[in-house]
Amino acid sequence: MGTSYQAVGWNRQKKIYDWFIFGFCVTYLGIFISLSSIFNSQVTFETLLIRSTSTLAALLLHVILSIGPLTRINTKFLPLLYNRRHLGVTMFMIAAIHGSFSIMQFHSLGNVNPLVSLFTSNTRFDSLPGFPFQALGFFALVIFFLMAITSHDFWLHNLSPKVWKTLHMFVYAAYFLVVLHVMLGVIQFETNPMFVIILLIGTAILIILHLAAGTKEVHIDNVKFDMETDGFVKVCDVNDIEEDKAKMFCIGKERIAVYKTQGKLFAVNNVCKHQNGPLGEGKVLDGCITCPWHGYQYLPHNGQSPPPFKEKVSTYDVMIGGVTVWVNPKPYPEGTERPGATIAIPRPVDEKISESLILNN
Amino acid sequence: MNKSEFYIGWMPKAPGGFRRLVRKYLLVLLPIVVALAVAIALSQKKFDTGSFEFGKLTEVKGIYSRTPVPNLKIVNGKDIWGNYSYITVPLIGYGKHGADGVIAEMEKDKNKSFEQRQLTLKGTLLYNDGKLLMQIDANDKPLVNVGDMASQDLLPHVEDLGIQTIKGEIVDPKCYFGVMKPGQGKPHRDCAIRCILGGIPPVMQVRNNKGEANYYLIVGSSGEKMNEAVQDFVAEPTELQARVVKYDDWVVMYVNKEKMHHISFFSLIGYDTQPATCGKKCLN
Numbered sequence: 001m002g003t004s005y006q007a008v009g010w011n012r013q014k015k016i017y018d019w020f021i022f023g024f025c026v027t028y029l030g031i032f033i034s035l036s037s038i039f040n041s042q043v044t045f046e047t048l049l050i051r052s053t054s055t056l057a058a059l060l061l062h063v064i065l066s067i068g069p070l071t072r073i074n075t076k077f078l079p080l081l082y083n084r085r086h087l088g089v090t091m092f093m094i095a096a097i098h099g100s101f102s103i104m105q106f107h108s109l110g111n112v113n114p115l116v117s118l119f120t121s122n123t124r125f126d127s128l129p130g131f132p133f134q135a136l137g138f139f140a141l142v143i144f145f146l147m148a149i150t151s152h153d154f155w156l157h158n159l160s161p162k163v164w165k166t167l168h169m170f171v172y173a174a175y176f177l178v179v180l181h182v183m184l185g186v187i188q189f190e191t192n193p194m195f196v197i198i199l200l201i202g203t204a205i206l207i208i209l210h211l212a213a214g215t216k217e218v219h220i221d222n223v224k225f226d227m228e229t230d231g232f233v234k235v236c237d238v239n240d241i242e243e244d245k246a247k248m249f250c251i252g253k254e255r256i257a258v259y260k261t262q263g264k265l266f267a268v269n270n271v272c273k274h275q276n277g278p279l280g281e282g283k284v285l286d287g288c289i290t291c292p293w294h295g296y297q298y299l300p301h302n303g304q305s306p307p308p309f310k311e312k313v314s315t316y317d318v319m320i321g322g323v324t325v326w327v328n329p330k331p332y333p334e335g336t337e338r339p340g341a342t343i344a345i346p347r348p349v350d351e352k353i354s355e356s357l358i359l360n361n
Numbered sequence: 362m363n364k365s366e367f368y369i370g371w372m373p374k375a376p377g378g379f380r381r382l383v384r385k386y387l388l389v390l391l392p393i394v395v396a397l398a399v400a401i402a403l404s405q406k407k408f409d410t411g412s413f414e415f416g417k418l419t420e421v422k423g424i425y426s427r428t429p430v431p432n433l434k435i436v437n438g439k440d441i442w443g444n445y446s447y448i449t450v451p452l453i454g455y456g457k458h459g460a461d462g463v464i465a466e467m468e469k470d471k472n473k474s475f476e477q478r479q480l481t482l483k484g485t486l487l488y489n490d491g492k493l494l495m496q497i498d499a500n501d502k503p504l505v506n507v508g509d510m511a512s513q514d515l516l517p518h519v520e521d522l523g524i525q526t527i528k529g530e531i532v533d534p535k536c537y538f539g540v541m542k543p544g545q546g547k548p549h550r551d552c553a554i555r556c557i558l559g560g561i562p563p564v565m566q567v568r569n570n571k572g573e574a575n576y577y578l579i580v581g582s583s584g585e586k587m588n589e590a591v592q593d594f595v596a597e598p599t600e601l602q603a604r605v606v607k608y609d610d611w612v613v614m615y616v617n618k619e620k621m622h623h624i625s626f627f628s629l630i631g632y633d634t635q636p637a638t639c640g641k642k643c644l645n
Contacts, residue, residue, distance in 0.1 A: 009371070011372075013372075013373065013375060028398045031395060031402065032401065035402035036405065039402070040405055044541070047543075055397075059394065059397060063390070077382065078379065079370070079375045080386070106549070106552035106555070110457035111458065111555075111558060127623075129547075130623075188547040189546035189547050190404070190406055192406070195404060283367040295371050
């Protein structure tokens with residue numbers, strides 16, 4: 001979190017992350033270009049540039065799309081998620097080299113504007129093998145461009161988290177376009193099945209990871225809460241929640257995180273205002289609920305980010321009956337202060353005995 | 362792993378458990394990246410040996426003819442039987458353009474027709490698989506000399522080979538014979554279409570079942586340009602019926618627009634027709 005916008009709020013972790021991105025990209029490009037030049041010596045510079053950047057961008061896209069579900073499956077992958085936008089912008093820049101150079105190579109110096117040529121050269125929209133695959137790649141690049149230029153928190157706040165998240169979910173549409181771009185393009189020319197096999201494996205890995213992560217979410221969402229008293233729903237035992245941590249519940253349409261801290265329970269909305277991160281997987285640090293995705297913080301009793309920050313989440317009533325925790329899933333307006341529920345501290349047994357002796361005497 | 366560990370990206374250091382798992386992930390990812398780079402690089406189809414002498418201008422002297430496509434017939438003496446030794450060089454323009462515009466400008470400038478005249482032109486050569494083409498660019502001032510009319514015995518030898526049905530792929534000869542690699546197939550389709558729509562004469566590439574390629578210049582049934590008519594057929598398996606005419610070392614197909622059809626890729630496998638064989642035979 002920051003009180004003002006910077007292009008990149010550099011810290012040690014970000015630098016390490018970016019150095020790894022750089023190292024992996026250089027390794028891939030170095031090997032691809034060297035081997036292509038040695039074993040396919042007739043290759044031209046233009047083709048090397050177009051193919052090395054396209055395949056690297058596709059590889060990075062698969063890595064990017066795998067990070068989300070990996071962190072849902074195991075939160076220890078969170079360091080990969082925190083700076084994922086750096087990976088995304090890198091992928092866009094590499095894809096942009098591929099796209100712009102392809103447009104130059106295949107459409108410039110002709111009798112019409114290159115962008116007009118892109119959409120008017122191949123007009124076989126009625127044929128699957130003849131389909132104009134370059135236009136598909138162009139639209140994918142447009143999506144990546146919009147995502148890259150809006151990747152900064154400035155846009156997140158100004159577009160609103162909902163619009164921003166919706167826009168960035170278009171990455172899946174872009175991925176679909178990329179797969180079609182490859183399948184209807186170069187794969188129709190190359191005779192080695194390796195290209196199809198690699199693409200299918202990549203897609204299969206992403207589908208499996210997303211299904212695994214989704215299954216975990218569905219498991220939380222499908223928990224039934226039957227016992228209701230005055231709108232309150234029985235959710236768990238007090239002892240099920242660790243100190244300074246939370247348990248998450250999906251009651252009706254409400255995603256709620258019940259935190260235990262400083263002898264009390266507080267219920268807040270589980271969805272972080274930054275990028276919809278799961279607040280219930282966070283921790284109370286310095287008295288604040290801290291989102292595990294990007295470290296956004298909220299005060300447990302009112303769901304407000306500590307000043308000067310302005311993010312707010314909804315709060316809920318919570319109460320304890322014996323050792324049972326009850327939550328009312330009706331949300332209060334974002335940032336509404338709630339008292340929480342005090343956890344009764346069980347007195348030691350010897351204290352009870354001495355009290356009984358005094359009474360008997 | 363310590364369950365109480367908690368990661369926050371804005372802190373300078375990730376907890377040990379997080380660092381260890383990410384390190385393992387990177388150690389798995391690195392060989393995958395290397396393996397993919399190796400596999401993809403080595404799985405690519407081999408590129409043709411075509412050459413485009415980019416940045417190098419060559420002067421050539423020959424007899425200009427605008428039909429069936431603008432070309433220069435370069436004669437290099439006679440062989441031991443007294444026959445002229447020659448090669449016909451189709452002319453193409455800069456970028457994705459035909460040579461017609463440049464030739465027309467030069468004819469206008471000299472106020473005379475170049476048809477069947479000895480011309481010395483300066484341009485960039487491109488060649489592959491026994492075919493030579495030359496790019497002439499107005500910026501290079503390609504016209505070096507306009508000579509006399511050629512003698513009758515140097516004009517193209519024309520031989521009608523009859524109506525033939527041929528299967529193959531329509532390519533733009535500029536990219537195919539040297540400028541781009543690959544200069545054919547689906548990845549190059551848009552470029553080939555743009556080149557052909559820009560005036561570069563379409564060429565039918567036909568492979569026989571020995572893998573040998575033959576090339577046929579495509580014009581309309583009356584010799585008119587077919588550039589726009591072939592747009593939907595470029596870089597796709599195509600069958601066409603045409604009157605096949607041999608012009609010296611090139612074979613020209615006078616194509617009826619109604620007799621062009623898309624065919625499946627599989628119908629090209631094992632294809633070995635008489636015209637394909639003839640095309641090879643025609644290359645004396």
